[in-house]
Amino acid sequence: MISSPIASRSTSAAGNVDRPTVAVVGGGVIGLSAAWQLAESGCQVDLFDDQLGRGASHAAAGMLAPVSEAAYGEDDLLTVGLESARVWPDFAARLGHASGIDVGYRPAGSLLVGHDPQDAAALRRHAALLAGHGLAAEPLTSRATRALEPALSPRTTSGLLVPGDHSVENRSLLRALAVAAERAGAHLHPQRVAVEVQDGRAVGVRTTVGTRHVADTVVVAAGIASGEIPGLPRHAVPLVRPVKGQIIRLAGGAGLLTRTVRALVAGEPVYLVPRESGEIVVGATCEDVGLDGRVTAGATHALLRAAIIVVPEVAELELVESIARFRPTTPDNMPLIGTSCIDGLLLATGHYRGGILLAPVTARAVVDLVHRRPVDPSVEALSPQRFPSPAEVTS
Amino acid sequence: MISSPIASRSTSAAGNVDRPTVAVVGGGVIGLSAAWQLAESGCQVDLFDDQLGRGASHAAAGMLAPVSEAAYGEDDLLTVGLESARVWPDFAARLGHASGIDVGYRPAGSLLVGHDPQDAAALRRHAALLAGHGLAAEPLTSRATRALEPALSPRTTSGLLVPGDHSVENRSLLRALAVAAERAGAHLHPQRVAVEVQDGRAVGVRTTVGTRHVADTVVVAAGIASGEIPGLPRHAVPLVRPVKGQIIRLAGGAGLLTRTVRALVAGEPVYLVPRESGEIVVGATCEDVGLDGRVTAGATHALLRAAIIVVPEVAELELVESIARFRPTTPDNMPLIGTSCIDGLLLATGHYRGGILLAPVTARAVVDLVHRRPVDPSVEALSPQRFPSPAEVTS
Numbered sequence: 001m002i003s004s005p006i007a008s009r010s011t012s013a014a015g016n017v018d019r020p021t022v023a024v025v026g027g028g029v030i031g032l033s034a035a036w037q038l039a040e041s042g043c044q045v046d047l048f049d050d051q052l053g054r055g056a057s058h059a060a061a062g063m064l065a066p067v068s069e070a071a072y073g074e075d076d077l078l079t080v081g082l083e084s085a086r087v088w089p090d091f092a093a094r095l096g097h098a099s100g101i102d103v104g105y106r107p108a109g110s111l112l113v114g115h116d117p118q119d120a121a122a123l124r125r126h127a128a129l130l131a132g133h134g135l136a137a138e139p140l141t142s143r144a145t146r147a148l149e150p151a152l153s154p155r156t157t158s159g160l161l162v163p164g165d166h167s168v169e170n171r172s173l174l175r176a177l178a179v180a181a182e183r184a185g186a187h188l189h190p191q192r193v194a195v196e197v198q199d200g201r202a203v204g205v206r207t208t209v210g211t212r213h214v215a216d217t218v219v220v221a222a223g224i225a226s227g228e229i230p231g232l233p234r235h236a237v238p239l240v241r242p243v244k245g246q247i248i249r250l251a252g253g254a255g256l257l258t259r260t261v262r263a264l265v266a267g268e269p270v271y272l273v274p275r276e277s278g279e280i281v282v283g284a285t286c287e288d289v290g291l292d293g294r295v296t297a298g299a300t301h302a303l304l305r306a307a308i309i310v311v312p313e314v315a316e317l318e319l320v321e322s323i324a325r326f327r328p329t330t331p332d333n334m335p336l337i338g339t340s341c342i343d344g345l346l347l348a349t350g351h352y353r354g355g356i357l358l359a360p361v362t363a364r365a366v367v368d369l370v371h372r373r374p375v376d377p378s379v380e381a382l383s384p385q386r387f388p389s390p391a392e393v394t395s
Numbered sequence: 396m397i398s399s400p401i402a403s404r405s406t407s408a409a410g411n412v413d414r415p416t417v418a419v420v421g422g423g424v425i426g427l428s429a430a431w432q433l434a435e436s437g438c439q440v441d442l443f444d445d446q447l448g449r450g451a452s453h454a455a456a457g458m459l460a461p462v463s464e465a466a467y468g469e470d471d472l473l474t475v476g477l478e479s480a481r482v483w484p485d486f487a488a489r490l491g492h493a494s495g496i497d498v499g500y501r502p503a504g505s506l507l508v509g510h511d512p513q514d515a516a517a518l519r520r521h522a523a524l525l526a527g528h529g530l531a532a533e534p535l536t537s538r539a540t541r542a543l544e545p546a547l548s549p550r551t552t553s554g555l556l557v558p559g560d561h562s563v564e565n566r567s568l569l570r571a572l573a574v575a576a577e578r579a580g581a582h583l584h585p586q587r588v589a590v591e592v593q594d595g596r597a598v599g600v601r602t603t604v605g606t607r608h609v610a611d612t613v614v615v616a617a618g619i620a621s622g623e624i625p626g627l628p629r630h631a632v633p634l635v636r637p638v639k640g641q642i643i644r645l646a647g648g649a650g651l652l653t654r655t656v657r658a659l660v661a662g663e664p665v666y667l668v669p670r671e672s673g674e675i676v677v678g679a680t681c682e683d684v685g686l687d688g689r690v691t692a693g694a695t696h697a698l699l700r701a702a703i704i705v706v707p708e709v710a711e712l713e714l715v716e717s718i719a720r721f722r723p724t725t726p727d728n729m730p731l732i733g734t735s736c737i738d739g740l741l742l743a744t745g746h747y748r749g750g751i752l753l754a755p756v757t758a759r760a761v762v763d764l765v766h767r768r769p770v771d772p773s774v775e776a777l778s779p780q781r782f783p784s785p786a787e788v789t790s
């Protein structure tokens with residue numbers, strides 16, 4: 001669905017057919033990736049965020065895990081996730097080159113583990129799902145599982161090795177994207193903005209101090225804040241809602257794990273993502289509690305408990321952070337990537353738990369749309385226009 | 396034992412019989428209390444600490460709990476604790492007046508609770524111990540216990556109400572002491588120092604930048620750092636060793652508890668100390684791990700778990716801090732308060748878990764010693780000279 005390409009703006013003072021101007025609203029992994037790639041593609045880019053790189057992307061674990069997270073009935077999400085995972089190594093290499101910052105791309109795979117017969121059955125079902133998609137996954141005995149990761153609890157009784165799922169260091173990634181975007185010529189503004197819409201068309205943004213930035217295209221990539229950006233007519237406000245995630249970071253775990261470990265504990269999924277630095281990220285809750293941003297005793301307790309059950313030595317590690325952020329999700333839990341019902345307004349938001357994974361394909365789609373090229377087929381199913389607009393209401 | 400009063404220093408340039416000069420090493424609750432009271436008593440006081448108010452006192456829960464913490468065989472500690480608890484209301488009132496800062500003195504008592512027959516037996520033993528000392532404690536039924544604190548777990552089966560144990564807000568206390576000390580004329584120096592000893596007598600301190608401060612008396616009140624102050628001959632180094640404590644702070648609990656709740660969970664003691672602000676302090680581990688100052692996943696997990704077992708609604712509170720510090724303890728777990736084997740050197744350290752409680756009597760003893768008055772009988776048993784000195788060694 002690319003039936004509504006961006007109209008040209010040859011009449012705009014800012015417009016330039018050869019060098020499109022783009023205002024990106026939001027400086028998380030999606031906004032920064034888009035800004036970097038847009039600037040590299042020849043656009044004149046201004047990005048706006050008063051909390052640059054401090055939202056959901058900052059809290060993320062950095063898993064690139066479409067295979068481990070595949071679920072029945074989510075084929076579209078799996079397809080785009082696999083495509084993004086496929087291009088991630090190139091994206092990471094280009095970004096490292098452009099920024100001089102290593103983003104910690106770690107192609108070590110994931111290991112799903114179980115502690116009881118129910119878990120073993122769940123792993124068998126997951127292996128069957130992956131086999132149906134032609135995806136590699138290797139069921140392991142208890143002994144083979146613990147041979148791969150000797151720090152696992154002696155209670156580990158089953159395992160499934162998923163070689164295709166990788167990880168990056170999300171905070172290095174955000175720093176690298178900001179540097180690469182600026183080196184490519186994008187301007188990053190630490191400001192909040194309203195979108196300016198004239199005659200049913202987005203024409204730029206206006207900062208809270210009143211400065212106007214005219215643009216051929218406005219890209220809304222503001223995560224959960226995408227639903228609260230002033231200036232959009234009500235029918236054009238992206239349908240995002242917050243799903244709170246709490247996540248902890250441990251230090252001192254160098255050598256404890258060689259790959260991401262995932263498990264179910266008391267019916268709740270937990271993951272442990274190791275970094276080269278010895279950091280281990282343990283996540284994450286999914287809470288439908290509105291905009292309550294507190295780190296709670298109960299969530300930190302549950303994450304620590306689960307992690308210690310899966311890898312007992314975690315108890316000896318340093319607890320360096322417990323953090324809460326809001327993931328932006330949508331009515332069907334799939335991102336909104338593409339043209340909106342407002343000319344000149346692109347959406348790149350609603351990535352829920354997949355922002356880090358989907359950044360490369362999202363940025364590529366935004367670049368293609370700005371340059372009026374067809375987007376990758378894997379992204380078409382994510383068009384914001386899949387939802388019927390509510391009756392148009394004057395904002 | 397006050398057989399070695401401070402000698403006069405009429406020959407010193409800094410000496411002044413009417414206005415003794417005192418250098419206090421350490422700016423935790425003990426050093427600040429001593430500095431304040433010394434300055435109020437007419438001394439010229441300089442206090443030195445490069446981490447003013449950031450050590451064990453900063454992490455403390457602020458319990459004034461000699462009764463709850465009474466133990467068989469620790470009569471001397473109980474005696475001095477009760478004396479300090481007795482003078483605390485006046486100390487708090489004077490400090491509030493002198494500083495203009497409310498230290499959150501809370502005479503709400505403590506409630507000891509149990510979850511099983513073993514706990515109930517432990518509470519009965521504790522009640523018997525207290526009765527032997529003529530101390531008030533009221534055994535409660537399960538129903539009466541939960542009527543007093545409705546947030547307690549339904550699994551609570553026994554209780555012991557201890558009206559004599561109170562609490563203060565330790566961080567307000569530290570701020571108030573610093574303000575009161577300065578208002579009384581003490582100078583607080585954010586610096587590390589060495590003690591200067593000449594001819595077997597402490598004559599002042601020297602900062603790491605080389606500034607000398609001559610003093611009639613040097614008071615070492617540096618907590619765990621008391622064992623590492625340069626300049627002391629080896630036989631005069633206080634016998635303190637670190638016992639690590641980890642402790643967490645929760646917010647949002649206003650009205651959840653009206654008094655300190657103490658329990659045993661899986662054999663480990665846990666306490667929850669409520670503040671007027673809604674903060675609840677949950678502590679604390681006692682770890683003999685040397686100077687490993689990390690906040691560990693295992694300790695935070697254990698504290699959260701225990702607190703949630705005792706008061707399930709704790710899970711909903713905000714986790715605002717997890718912190719680790721070192722309590723200074725001694726070979727017999729009692730403080731070192733009094734004259735040392737070096738003339739002109741007083742010790743006021745080794746308070747282990749009792750620094751906040753014992754600050755008033757410690758400060759009073761230091762003032763009495765500097766002014767060559769007899770100390771309170773309850774403090775005599777804490778004389779540093781109760782330990783035989785190792786053979787004198789040139790430092």
